[in-house]
Amino acid sequence: MAAATLRSVLRRNSLLPLFQTCRLRDLFFFSSSVDPAAAVGVTTSPDPHFMVEYLVNSCGFSPSEAAKFSKPLAHLRSTEKPDAVVNFMRSQGFDGAGIRKVISRNPSQLCVNVEKNLAPKFQFLRDLGLSESDIADAILKNDVILRLDVHRSLVPKLEMWESLLGSRELVLKHLKKTRWFFFSSVEKTLHPNLKFLRDECGIPEERVSVVLRIHPQLISQKPKSLRALVARIDELGMPRQSRMFMWTLDVFHNVSKERFEAKAELMRSFGWSELEFSSAVRKAPTFLGMSLDILRRKVDFFINVYQCSVASMEFERAVALG
Numbered sequence: 001m002a003a004a005t006l007r008s009v010l011r012r013n014s015l016l017p018l019f020q021t022c023r024l025r026d027l028f029f030f031s032s033s034v035d036p037a038a039a040v041g042v043t044t045s046p047d048p049h050f051m052v053e054y055l056v057n058s059c060g061f062s063p064s065e066a067a068k069f070s071k072p073l074a075h076l077r078s079t080e081k082p083d084a085v086v087n088f089m090r091s092q093g094f095d096g097a098g099i100r101k102v103i104s105r106n107p108s109q110l111c112v113n114v115e116k117n118l119a120p121k122f123q124f125l126r127d128l129g130l131s132e133s134d135i136a137d138a139i140l141k142n143d144v145i146l147r148l149d150v151h152r153s154l155v156p157k158l159e160m161w162e163s164l165l166g167s168r169e170l171v172l173k174h175l176k177k178t179r180w181f182f183f184s185s186v187e188k189t190l191h192p193n194l195k196f197l198r199d200e201c202g203i204p205e206e207r208v209s210v211v212l213r214i215h216p217q218l219i220s221q222k223p224k225s226l227r228a229l230v231a232r233i234d235e236l237g238m239p240r241q242s243r244m245f246m247w248t249l250d251v252f253h254n255v256s257k258e259r260f261e262a263k264a265e266l267m268r269s270f271g272w273s274e275l276e277f278s279s280a281v282r283k284a285p286t287f288l289g290m291s292l293d294i295l296r297r298k299v300d301f302f303i304n305v306y307q308c309s310v311a312s313m314e315f316e317r318a319v320a321l322g
Contacts, residue, residue, distance in 0.1 A: 069107040082110040093132040124150045138175045142182045160186045184220040192223045201240045211246045236278045251285040
């Protein structure tokens with residue numbers, strides 16, 4: 001039954017012809033009485049897609065998932081490295097679901113040398129003071145750690161984030177909880193974005209750090225995207241030196257142009273002018289994060305229950321402050 005299922009999966013993924021061809025090739029070349037696997041002391045398989053079965057039996061993937069994730073592993077002829085990687089991760093506290101998540105994101109991880117590639121990254125995280133469960137959380141949120149060199153990439157990222165957030169404790173907190181926290185390049189993203197905010201926008205680094213301590217993703221976006229957000233806030237007439245500028249930038253990072261315009265259109269339907277809407281955004285931009293339905297009900301309440309005029313300062317303040 002299992003063999004029939006595997007053959008069916010291989011056929012659906014166009015792997016069966018190659019599977020059969022390679023079996024004939026191996027039968028031809030390895031028909032000698034001397035087993036080449038035994039000669040070198042390595043467990044090998046004449047089936048080029050034995051990794052499909054391996055992923056099913058050793059990692060718990062379904063046959064269709066295994067067929068998909070085995071494609072980058074087609075060059076393997078032995079389970080030596082995959083076994084070493086899986087066993088190492090189990091020894092570091094990863095359960096089956098965690099191991100599958102790491103493999104599904106980057107199947108080639110099964111091809112690395114444990115001592116040269118994996119062990120140093122785990123040691124780096126231990127040296128930071130992370131526990132075994134913390135390390136698993138950090139890697140599952142930021143699996144890019146497993147693909148980066150410790151000294152060329154991980155150490156510079158750590159130092160940069162410590163400088164931005166003000167403490168290693170906050171860095172470790174986000175490393176465990178914030179997805180893609182260690183993904184952005186220091187040279188291509190973090191440094192250029194900080195330089196832009198500090199030098200071109202004139203925002204003190206301390207003010208930048210206050211916002212990043214809560215939402216570090218703001219500075220992890222592409223420099224082109226950050227400049228576009230700043231341009232949108234400039235259109236509101238908010239001075240870049242305003243203490244609200246960074247908070248508005250943070251809100252706009254999560255509010256698309258379409259969502260922004262939908263809120264503006266809603267408030268225009270209640271009688272607000274463009275100037276009144278812009279004024280409310282400058283004073284308290286967080287209301288842009290409300291859903292349209294909640295904002296509509298809030299406005300209805302202040303107009304119909306609280307008897308508040310849409311032109312009054314009280315109405316603007318109530319809507320803006322939530």
